[in-house]
Amino acid sequence: MGRSRGGLTTKLHAVVDANGNPITLKLTEGQAHDGRSADDMLDTVGKGQTLLADRAYDSDMLREILAERGAKANIKPMPNRVNIPKFNKKLYQKRNLVERFFNKLKHFRAIATRFEKHDANYLALVKLASARIWMRFMSR
Numbered sequence: 001m002g003r004s005r006g007g008l009t010t011k012l013h014a015v016v017d018a019n020g021n022p023i024t025l026k027l028t029e030g031q032a033h034d035g036r037s038a039d040d041m042l043d044t045v046g047k048g049q050t051l052l053a054d055r056a057y058d059s060d061m062l063r064e065i066l067a068e069r070g071a072k073a074n075i076k077p078m079p080n081r082v083n084i085p086k087f088n089k090k091l092y093q094k095r096n097l098v099e100r101f102f103n104k105l106k107h108f109r110a111i112a113t114r115f116e117k118h119d120a121n122y123l124a125l126v127k128l129a130s131a132r133i134w135m136r137f138m139s140r
Helices: 039-044 060-069 089-105 119-138
Strands: 002-004 007-016 022-029 050-053 072-075
Touching: 007 039, 007 089, 007 119, 022 039, 022 119, 039 060, 050 089, 060 072, 089 119
Parallel strands: 050 072
Antiparallel strands: 002 007, 007 022
């Protein structure tokens, strides 16, 4: 857990598929930069796929890693960028699937209230809830 003025904090990062189901989950310290923590989560993004991410993940390094894998990045650029990369607003609207996933997670009380205080136990709860989200999707 990271320490901030508000106390101990963490961030949950997720990669979801085109249906909004979780593929990769990661827990980081609250003060950690989002873009740097995404590097090891990109193993699931392959050739011909497009990564949709919010502007916290906007970095040239992340775009280069994706380009090496043959994937594209549609990340909303930071407002202070000098060289603004291509950005498709219509495609970016699909990023709401990530937000919907986080909303589904908040339906689990132990996750929404951060019942478990130890990092590994909290991540285990998130993964358990993610498995239940997958099971709901598969039973349709």
